Amino acid sequence: MGKAVKLANCMFCHRNCGALVHIEDGQVIKVEADPNQPMSRGNVCHKLPTAIEFHYHADRLKHPLKRIGDRGEGKWERTTWEQALDEIAEKLSQLKKRYGAETLAMGRGTYRTYYWAASRFLNLFGTPNMVSPGTICFCNTWAIHQATYGAYAMPSSHAPAIKGGTHAETRSHESLLPKTKCVVIWGFNPIESYPVVWRSYLKQKRENRIKVITIDPRRTPAAKEADIWLRIRPCTDGALAMAWLNVIIEEELYDRDFVEKWTIGFDELKERVKNYTPEKVGEITWEDAGKIREAARVYAESKPAQLAMGVKQDQIGRNSTQFIRATCILRAITGNLDVPGGESMGLSGDVAKVVPDCEMDLHEMLPPEQRKKQLGTDRFRFLTWPGHEMLLNQTKGVPYASPPSTEYSCLTPQPVLWRAMVTGKPYPVRAFIAQGTNTLLQATSTKLVYKALKSLELLVVMDYFMTPTAMLADYVLPAADWLERPIVGPIGGSRNYIVAGERAVEPEYERQDDYYFWRELGVRVGQGEHWPWKTLEDVFDYRFKPIGYSLEEFVHKMRGIVGSPEFRKYETYGFATPSKKVEIHSKIFEELGYDPLPDYEEPADSPVSTPELAKDYPLILTTGGRVRYFYHSEFRQIKSMRNQHPEPLIDINTDTARKLGIMDGKWVWIETPVGRVKKKAKLNSHMDPKVVHTQQHGWWFPEEPGEEPNLFGLWKSNINVVLDDDPDKCDPMTGGWPFMGMCRVYPVKE
Numbered sequence: 001m002g003k004a005v006k007l008a009n010c011m012f013c014h015r016n017c018g019a020l021v022h023i024e025d026g027q028v029i030k031v032e033a034d035p036n037q038p039m040s041r042g043n044v045c046h047k048l049p050t051a052i053e054f055h056y057h058a059d060r061l062k063h064p065l066k067r068i069g070d071r072g073e074g075k076w077e078r079t080t081w082e083q084a085l086d087e088i089a090e091k092l093s094q095l096k097k098r099y100g101a102e103t104l105a106m107g108r109g110t111y112r113t114y115y116w117a118a119s120r121f122l123n124l125f126g127t128p129n130m131v132s133p134g135t136i137c138f139c140n141t142w143a144i145h146q147a148t149y150g151a152y153a154m155p156s157s158h159a160p161a162i163k164g165g166t167h168a169e170t171r172s173h174e175s176l177l178p179k180t181k182c183v184v185i186w187g188f189n190p191i192e193s194y195p196v197v198w199r200s201y202l203k204q205k206r207e208n209r210i211k212v213i214t215i216d217p218r219r220t221p222a223a224k225e226a227d228i229w230l231r232i233r234p235c236t237d238g239a240l241a242m243a244w245l246n247v248i249i250e251e252e253l254y255d256r257d258f259v260e261k262w263t264i265g266f267d268e269l270k271e272r273v274k275n276y277t278p279e280k281v282g283e284i285t286w287e288d289a290g291k292i293r294e295a296a297r298v299y300a301e302s303k304p305a306q307l308a309m310g311v312k313q314d315q316i317g318r319n320s321t322q323f324i325r326a327t328c329i330l331r332a333i334t335g336n337l338d339v340p341g342g343e344s345m346g347l348s349g350d351v352a353k354v355v356p357d358c359e360m361d362l363h364e365m366l367p368p369e370q371r372k373k374q375l376g377t378d379r380f381r382f383l384t385w386p387g388h389e390m391l392l393n394q395t396k397g398v399p400y401a402s403p404p405s406t407e408y409s410c411l412t413p414q415p416v417l418w419r420a421m422v423t424g425k426p427y428p429v430r431a432f433i434a435q436g437t438n439t440l441l442q443a444t445s446t447k448l449v450y451k452a453l454k455s456l457e458l459l460v461v462m463d464y465f466m467t468p469t470a471m472l473a474d475y476v477l478p479a480a481d482w483l484e485r486p487i488v489g490p491i492g493g494s495r496n497y498i499v500a501g502e503r504a505v506e507p508e509y510e511r512q513d514d515y516y517f518w519r520e521l522g523v524r525v526g527q528g529e530h531w532p533w534k535t536l537e538d539v540f541d542y543r544f545k546p547i548g549y550s551l552e553e554f555v556h557k558m559r560g561i562v563g564s565p566e567f568r569k570y571e572t573y574g575f576a577t578p579s580k581k582v583e584i585h586s587k588i589f590e591e592l593g594y595d596p597l598p599d600y601e602e603p604a605d606s607p608v609s610t611p612e613l614a615k616d617y618p619l620i621l622t623t624g625g626r627v628r629y630f631y632h633s634e635f636r637q638i639k640s641m642r643n644q645h646p647e648p649l650i651d652i653n654t655d656t657a658r659k660l661g662i663m664d665g666k667w668v669w670i671e672t673p674v675g676r677v678k679k680k681a682k683l684n685s686h687m688d689p690k691v692v693h694t695q696q697h698g699w700w701f702p703e704e705p706g707e708e709p710n711l712f713g714l715w716k717s718n719i720n721v722v723l724d725d726d727p728d729k730c731d732p733m734t735g736g737w738p739f740m741g742m743c744r745v746y747p748v749k750e
């Protein structure tokens with residue numbers, strides 16, 4: 001077999017950095033950064049070298065498994081793919097006959113695999129119910145950008161090669177920084193979440209090329225480095241954004257020309273923000289009014305500037321959409337939209353020609369009557385079919401704006417799905433397929449999710465490892481990792497580049513890639529004509545055809561393409577919104593029955609909105625700040641990572657801890673009205689005395705027994721066990737649930 005070096009792309013996270021995979025006699029012997037992949041250019045993170053440990057890990061799933069004991073009992077028999085797929089297809093057809101296609105729901109995770117294939121299957125099958133953390137991570141943001149200015153605003157690029165990734169980093173990348181004067185690091189901690197991005201900020205900052213404003217309740221490295229650090233009360237970001245708008249409008253720091261020509265609703269906004277003086281917002285956010293005012297001025301006066309938004313904007317519950325709307329408007333009225341060094345929009349050149357996800361998903365095949373059945377659309381109308389259809393329509397005829405795909409902006413809100421599963425209302429949901437998601441760990445209200453999954457007639461999980469979620473399944477299917485499949489990303493329309501890597505090795509044992517699953521299942525339920533491509537390689541040959549390449553040629557000749565930066569495209573085409581302008585007053589939101597202007601609302605649980613609750617649960621709890629050694633619930637069994645961070649931690653103010661009898665490094669209970677879990681205390685004098693923060697969500701213990709009731713220690717330290725996803729506490733437009741709440745903390749008695 002000999003030696004080979006394969007040009008692969010990493011998919012431990014959605015940045016898709018280039019990797020050189022050295023193979024000897026069929027074995028992977030070395031994985032290193034590829035200096036020639038144009039997005040990463042050799043700049044990778046510490047996860048890449050763990051690829052071999054991950055790939056050959058003894059606990060990786062090797063064969064399809066079928067449950068033989070009670071659900072959760074941990075009794076399995078080995079089965080074949082053929083048999084598993086036949087049986088799943090048969091069961092789905094039965095359930096469809098009995099309850100309608102909508103009885104099947106699918107859960108996807110954060111981007112790690114090809115979810116358009118799942119959408120394609122679901123749209124053809126006839127169910128509108130896909131759930132995803134996308135509702136509280138990026139997909140909402142993407143859709144809100146689309147509603148406000150018709151396309152997603154990402155970093156403009158004028159460097160020879162773009163570097164970027166999803167989410168916060170796409171709005172803030174180093175290749176833009178040569179012109180950028182100011183970066184606002186908002187609810188974003190890139191040293192842990194995107195180390196590669198952090199390195200570039202730090203460099204620019206240390207060279208005095210950018211000003212940094214950091215908005216975070218914790219003193220993160222970005223807060224330490226910042227010119228201004230605003231330590232706000234969690235979830236009051238919306239109020240802060242309104243105060244910035246107040247200062248920028250009152251002091252006339254906005255781009256008058258742009259506002260007059262290219263926005264609608266400015267005068268209404270001017271009225272609205274009058275209420276939000278820095279003094280008033282200082283009281284709401286627990287931050288100094290003078291600092292709030294100064295930060296707004298620095299942002300508005302350092303042109304061009306970028307808002308590097310982290311995921312927290314998506315996770316504050318009730319006020320999330322309106323807060324994100326306010327940041328969109330900040331960007332627009334300060335003249336930072338679609339300018340070099342600011343944030344550019346849309347796709348260009350060959351990037352725009354590759355067949356996009358929104359074509360691959362076959363959304364047009366889902367009949368109108370099935371769209372109407374999507375759970376939650378009576379209440380959460382924006383990130384579901386009603387809003388999705390409006391977003392699809394408005395992009396028509398605007399070449400740089402790509403229409404959204406179903407798996408991006410058409411998501412059933414999770415809290416509604418769990419309730420439908422448990423109650424059978426408004427209709428029975430009897431089957432769930434989870435792929436690339438650890439449902440029991442990522443979602444809040446874990447007890448409810450558990451009950452929902454236990455109630456099903458069919459639960460299929462496709463994953464790398466046996467997880468707590470997989471323990472409850474009827475079928476557990478072994479997934480191919482990124483060494484075992486071609487990785488091409490991103491062609492969803494959110495980023496103006498595409499990078500491609502080849503399959504480095506054939507899958508070990510009986511692992512298959514996720515595409516195989518959907519195709520084979522599709523063929524078995526009568527969708528055969530819609531799945532012409534046998535392998536992922538065939539799929540990408542098809543998708544690259546418009547630019548004249550096969551996948552193999554693309555990988556070896558191009559490796560990646562970067563759309564040439566084109567700025568102020570709106571001057572030619574207008575914005576892809578109903579009014580062709582930036583919609584400060586949003587017609588889409590108005591038509592959907594929501595407030596067309598941004599505003600602030602207190603979180604459902606807070607010292608202000610629930611003072612009674614605060615008597616018993618006096619501390620504000622915010623969760624999930626990333627730890628570099630893990631990726632959500634992943635890597636807990638990867639020794640080289642786990643050794644660096646063996647146990648779950650909670651950050652707590654030193655004085656608060658002393659008063660509560662809590663010692664550094666000791667176990668504490670974190671209790672809310674919903675339940676309690678334990679973590680180790682990490683004392684910190686910079687935290688607000690009334691705020692605690694639990695690091696990296698998704699804790700389970702693969703070393704512990706998996707069968708019920710233990711489920712790999714699911715109930716012990718998983719913070720989502722104590723958080724509440726009551727729809728009344730969610731964002732009213734998207735159904736986004738809060739990853740925050742109120743709690744009390746006390747020592748665990750040995």
Ligand SMILES: Nc1nc2c(c(=O)[nH]1)N[C@H]1C(S)=C(S)[C@@H](COP(=O)(O)OP(=O)(O)OC[C@H]3O[C@@H](n4cnc5c(=O)[nH]c(N)nc54)[C@H](O)[C@@H]3O)O[C@H]1N2
Nearest residue numbers: 109110112113133137436437438442462479624632633697
């Ligand atoms: N409390 C709290 N909870 C949070 C957050 C928070 O900040 N606080 N953050 C939320 C956010 S932003 C997100 S994005 C979600 C993430 O939620 P998820 O994306 O569901 O993340 P994981 O829990 O890691 O589950 C992913 C599972 O998929 C498997 N997997 C990985 N890659 C593949 C693949 O290619 N194919 C298949 N079949 N399986 C694969 C992994 O082994 C793992 O078991 O969590 C959310 N949960």
Ligand SMILES: Nc1nc2c(c(=O)[nH]1)N[C@H]1C(S)=C(S)[C@@H](COP(=O)(O)OP(=O)(O)OC[C@H]3O[C@@H](n4cnc5c(=O)[nH]c(N)nc54)[C@H](O)[C@@H]3O)O[C@H]1N2
Nearest residue numbers: 187188189193234235310311624625626627628630631632
């Ligand atoms: N190592 C690692 N990297 C990851 C992931 C991972 O699980 N592990 N997940 C990936 C994914 S899918 C995502 S979405 C990104 C997320 O990565 P980031 O966007 O960086 O998000 P977090 O690390 O959750 O939180 C960022 C900061 O927000 C602060 N914060 C908490 N509450 C609030 C609040 O109410 N307001 C404000 N302004 N700040 C607040 C926290 O203290 C924290 O420092 O990371 C990606 N990268």
Ligand code: SF4
Nearest residue numbers: 010012013016017045
């Ligand atoms: S940043 Fe993401 S894609 Fe790049 S090496 Fe690290 S885990 Fe892999």
Ligand SMILES: [Mo]
Nearest residue numbers: 110133137311
């Ligand atoms: Mo995320």
